[in-house]
Amino acid sequence: MAEETITNKPARVFELYKTMSLIRAFEEAAEVAYDAGFVNGSIHQYIGEEAIGTGVCSNLRDTDYILSNHRGHGHAIAKGANPEAMMKELFGRVGGTSGAKGGSMHIADFSVGMLGANGILADGTTMGVGAAQALVLRGVDAIVTVFVGDGTTNRGPFYEALNWSMIYELPVLFVCENNTYASSTVTRSVTAGAGPVARAEAFGMPAFDIDGNDVLAVDELAADLISRVRGGGGPHFLHARTYRIKGHISRDKMLYRPEGETEERWKGEPIGRCAAWLLDNGIGQDELDEATSSAEKQIADAVEAAHAAPFPDAKLAFADVQDIGAPQ
Amino acid sequence: MSEMNQGDAVRIGLAEEMRRDPLVWALGEDLSTAHGGTSGSQYYQLIDEFGPKRIVNTPISENTIMGAAVGAAVAGTRPVADLRMADFAMCAVDELVNQAAKIRYMFGGQARVPLVVRQMIGARKGGAAQHSQSTEAWYVHTPGLVVIAPATPGDAKGLLKAAIRCDDPVVFMEHKELMAATGEVTDDPEAVMPIGKARIVNEGSDLTIVTWSKMALIAAEAAELLAADGINAEVIDLRSLWPWDKDAVYTSVAKTGRLLVAQEAVQVGGFGAEVAADVAENMSDALKTHVRRIGAPRIPVPYAEPMEAEYRITAEHIVAKAKEVAGA
Known part of the structure; x- marks a missing residue:
């Protein structure tokens, strides 16, 4: 979703609701397709975390860049990538966002500034600061947003990148989506000190903590921080607390998770909370239902299109490796 | 110039x-x-x-x-x-x-x-x-x-x-x-050298020595010593390792029928193994004797001069190996 100037608050929040619903429908359909054997690789679902990508990206422009991680479907959709092309990518079919070369973990859409989901944690941060340097060098009025998870805050390159962004005063917003788990490990149990905000602050970076399941709050804070970054205020850090409703990957049985925890945390999932706010602010249940159905229909159509699309020519495995010294 | x-x-x-x-x-x-x-x-x-x-x-x-x-x-x-x-x-x-x-x-x-x-x-x-x-x-x-x-x-x-x-x-x-x-x-700012083209350091007809980087200088020194003994070595400096100039190597081996690959790096699993294997696979009709390699022993580089010398490949080492290849 591009930056918008909707002054009517319920109308703006309703747009956020629609984007979150589209992400939710995509993730649920992707799991169904995976279980049915149509998705060749693993999928990392964003269910329960939709408010963060949606609230942040709704304040970005097409010309702004985002760098995502392995859990990137939501970021891509929120930044404006085409869900049908994404579904084709998961299915490994012609018309996929990355030509069926990457799959779920390497979804990218450079046409909307989505510089890629990525399988290596923290690499988005180092590449993100470099992308910001390129924007500065080219004189382009745009910013870079890097999404990381809580687990990534224990990788060294993350700290190099925070330092780097500060010393060169780069236009970067770091968004840490703290979904509680680093794969199967409770991140807090392997993390010293006061956590990501304190760590960012140690670099002199303005850092903010927020309830990441409150899309209104994320939207408002992101608008403020992005405006500061865009205005030359240097790097900022947004720490959004959330909960990974699904496993690390869809087939993860979550044997490490206490019984009842998921059900308890599901009560705070962001779409239901957003719906409650909308109902209190003049949007009717029928409108919400219509929005949900519309999202589900769009994704159902995407799945149908993915089923109908052919597999790519196997020989394309040899394309786009390199120009000089290309495979024979 | x-x-x-x-x-x-x-x-x-x-x-x-x-x-x-x-x-x-x-x-x-x-x-x-x-x-x-x-x-x-x-x-x-x-x-x-x-x-x-x-x-x-x-x-x-x-x-x-x-x-x-x-x-x-x-x-x-x-x-x-x-x-x-x-x-x-x-x-x-x-x-x-x-x-x-x-x-x-x-x-x-x-x-x-x-x-x-x-x-x-x-x-x-x-x-x-x-x-x-x-x-x-x-x-x-x-x-x-x-x-x-x-x-x-x-x-x-x-x-x-x-x-x-x-x-x-x-x-x-x-x-x-x-x-x-x-x-x-060259002083010409527009002079750009093509990637993937080897340089013939020294023309010869008795054997081909393929090498790169500093070993090209050492091989050239070896070629002079060999010439004094009546052995004319053709020394090829690959310059680019990927892609590497197979045409230049094949042409030379077709002429000399003998190949020695010399590298500074540890010989085991080194790039010289690729050149040697490629020529053995593709130029067997031209080869008068089996391909040889010379490279560093599989040890970390030691400090003290006498031990460091054990790591280094010298012109004398190349001469001895070249004579073996040349059947002299």
């Missing part, structure tokens, strides 16, 4: 490319000081002409030097990332191998990664285990990368310029002990 050392040649080459294209920039440790880069000459005073946004003096953050270069390349610039030595570059193998080499491919050709990563190879007197390694084979093994290892100031300048203009990521490996070596260098 001018006579100059390699450090000056590559600095002039980089400056020419930076004048030609405002999107070319360099980043690395010690670039902005009077020190002028690891060799003392590669970047000397370039910051005075190009300023701190294009000659970026960085913290000791190898992950981010490499990662930022990848991000900046994807975002429309042409960075030259200096990792000083191949030994330090190991800290950034992830960003080079998982990102730079893969991004074009795994994102289905949406992005190009036009960067050069400089990392000096080779033993330098007393450098010992962590400042002496020759790791070119690691990168030849990685699809997506171009690998260059020049031996002369003229080649270093011409190939660095070609690497900067190349749209693929290029690993550019200068040899520490060659930086002060002098040679003829």
Whole structure:
């Protein structure tokens, strides 16, 4: 979703609701397709975390860049990538966002500034600061947003990148989506000190903590921080607390998770909370239902299109490796 | 043409490319000081002409030097990332191998990664285990990368310029002990050397010696010693290791029927094994005797002079092996 100037608050929040619903429908359909054997690789679902990508990206422009991680479907959709092309990518079919070369973990859409989901944690941060340097060098009025998870805050390159962004005063917003788990490990149990905000602050970076399941709050804070970054205020850090409703990957049985925890945390999932706010602010249940159905229909159509699309020519495995010294 | 050392040649080459294209920039440790880069000459005073946004003096953050270069390349610039030595570059193998080499491919050709990563190879007197390694084979093994290892100031300048203009990521490996070596260098700022073309160092008809980097100079010395004994060795300096000039090697082997591959790096699993195996597979009809290799023993590079000498391949070693190949 591009930056918008909707002054009517319920109308703006309703747009956020629609984007979150589209992400939710995509993730649920992707799991169904995976279980049915149509998705060749693993999928990392964003269910329960939709408010963060949606609230942040709704304040970005097409010309702004985002760098995502392995859990990137939501970021891509929120930044404006085409869900049908994404579904084709998961299915490994012609018309996929990355030509069926990457799959779920390497979804990218450079046409909307989505510089890629990525399988290596923290690499988005180092590449993100470099992308910001390129924007500065080219004189382009745009910013870079890097999404990381809580687990990534224990990788060294993350700290190099925070330092780097500060010393060169780069236009970067770091968004840490703290979904509680680093794969199967409770991140807090392997993390010293006061956590990501304190760590960012140690670099002199303005850092903010927020309830990441409150899309209104994320939207408002992101608008403020992005405006500061865009205005030359240097790097900022947004720490959004959330909960990974699904496993690390869809087939993860979550044997490490206490019984009842998921059900308890599901009560705070962001779409239901957003719906409650909308109902209190003049949007009717029928409108919400219509929005949900519309999202589900769009994704159902995407799945149908993915089923109908052919597999790519196997020989394309040899394309786009390199120009000089290309495979024979 | 001018006579100059390699450090000056590559600095002039980089400056020419930076004048030609405002999107070319360099980043690395010690670039902005009077020190002028690891060799003392590669970047000397370039910051005075190009300023701190294009000659970026960085913290000791190898992950981010490499990662930022990848991000900046994807975002429309042409960075030259200096990792000083191949030994330090190991800290950034992830960003080079998982990102730079893969991004074009795994994102289905949406992005190009036009960067050069400089990392000096080779033993330098007393450098010992962590400042002496020759790791070119690691990168030849990685699809997506171009690998260059020049031996002369003229080649270093011409190939660095070609690497900067190349749209693929290029690993550019200068040899520490060659930086002060002098040679003829073109003054023409438009003279760019083609990647993937070997140089015939010495013509001969009795055997072919294929080599690269500093070993090309040592092989040339060996060829002189062999000539004194009536053996005419043809010495081929590959200059580029991926792609490597098979035509030049095949043509020479077709003429001589005998091949010795000489490398400074550890022989086991080295790039010389690839050349030897390729020729053995494809030129068996021309070969009068089996292919031989010579390279370092599989030991870390030791410090004390007598032990360091055990690691190094000398002209005398090459002469002895060449005589075996020549049946003399």
